[in-house]
Amino acid sequence: MATSAALGPATEVELPGGRISYHETGEGAPVVFVHGLLVNADLWRKVVPAIASAGYRCITPDWPLGSHTIPMPGADLTPAGVADLVADFLDRLDLRDVTVVANDTGGAITQILMTRRPSRLGRVVLASVDSYEGFLPQPFAALGWIARIPGSIRPLIAPMRIRALQRTPLGFGLVAKRPVPPEIADSYLLPSRRSGAIRKDLRRFLKSARNHYTLAAAAHFAEVKTPVLLAWASEDKIFPRSYAERLAGDLPDATLRMIDDSYTFLPEDQPELLAEAIVEFTRLHGTP
Template sequence: MSLETTAMRDPALGERRSVVLPGGRIAYTDSGSGRPVVFVHGLLVNANLWRKVVPLVVDAGFRCLTPDWPLGAHSIAMSPQADLTPPGIAHLILEFLEELDLDDVTIVANDTGGALTQILMANHPERIGRVVLTPCDAFEEFFPAPYDRFPTLMRWPGAIWMASRLLPLPVVYSRASVFGCLTKQPIPADVMDSYLGPIRDDGQIRRDAKRFIVEVDSKYTLAAATMLPEFDKPVLLVRAADDRVFAPQLFERLAATLPNAELVTVADSCAFVPEDQPNDLARLIVEFAG
């Protein structure tokens, strides 16, 4: 049975669609009209990360597109030939923008998606109008501790299968070393199942996840950082006051690297600002993109 037909996506995200790209088919939700805002989530989450933010941004007069990027919680497996390295997925984002003919786009990114967006900014800035980076990987922190062991662990035979059995268990994913440190309050069970069900239930999704994870390396974010001083479009850096994963100095360094960046801090939030403080994040997006 295809996961595409059973994948839970919050109705608030809008109409469920898909688009065929060279590396495979990407599912996404589409809501609203006006200037486009494209969201980029991180590892082992999907469009549901933005379920509390999208309706507020749509109500302010924007079109919100929330793809499921092939990072392990997606509903449609990619082609075995697809480039799932970090630069490959950054190029996939560009292909998504090109296929839907989206221009002057506001990119909003979180977690691993922020690293992919920095690679996109460095190498393919042409369709980007502005960028909002919430807590995310950068510089030598790709992945940050305690997740920096993942690329090595996932090279072990059977490791991705074992992870797919353990991670969906609440006693495991609620640990501080997994999802527990990312939010103030527990993520609802149905949302967690949408995140971790695909790698549990579909071997091709596990294959995609492993192909990406083993390729994660700070050489990509460090290379992007050398080119970010040339990215002169507006960037809003949204730091979380209670972030336990991404060091506050990362965003200070990004602010010093990017020529047109503004740094703000959201109170009472961990790294998943879309989960902890969706109203504040939506307001910042609307003010910045408006």
């Protein structure tokens, strides 16, 4: 479970696929956050306070992507299944006209959501995300094949207990320009190191993470009516600017905003600029 007090108190909700934990703070129009692989709601700890203080209800779930603490053995953890889980969450909390903010793998899931079950979406922020052929992106595409080997996840994750490795390309070095604080790295990495059930969930997602899901979503982009902000890291080492420009060209109502001095983890590297972009976008497209 995410640990940052800045996210607000934690609670749990029962969904068709199982229980998930989420944090909530602030009042006003809802903003729901979708993190990526091997992180949890703590990714948003430096973004949420600014958005909540601007008059929004910020809801940050721990999605079952390897850093969650409540196993979901009965859930469909394919990318489409996780997108449905997000939609079920919005339904269960009866959230309407929602701003969904996604980063990294969470962006692939959100693109599927946009083209599969968009009825509760009011606007979407895709902050440096997987898309098209780049799901999973290089050099992480091999994880999908490795996950097919029984017992492969534990030895893959075990070396990350070494702090120095966490700052290298084997850890967060390609996605975070600045070091991830040790307590946050523990929040991300300990669940899968400590729990075989969490590793099974992670393995099920990785085994199914193929770009046919994002390419299928892209085939329906012309039908998307939701305004989309593409907040993109100008120094991203995983998702080049060309990905953002392609999305901007294919989505009917998309705006591209480049953010300097950051890698993929914009919420870690440039939380103030990302929060500012989110608030400006939500106000421009229909919420106060």
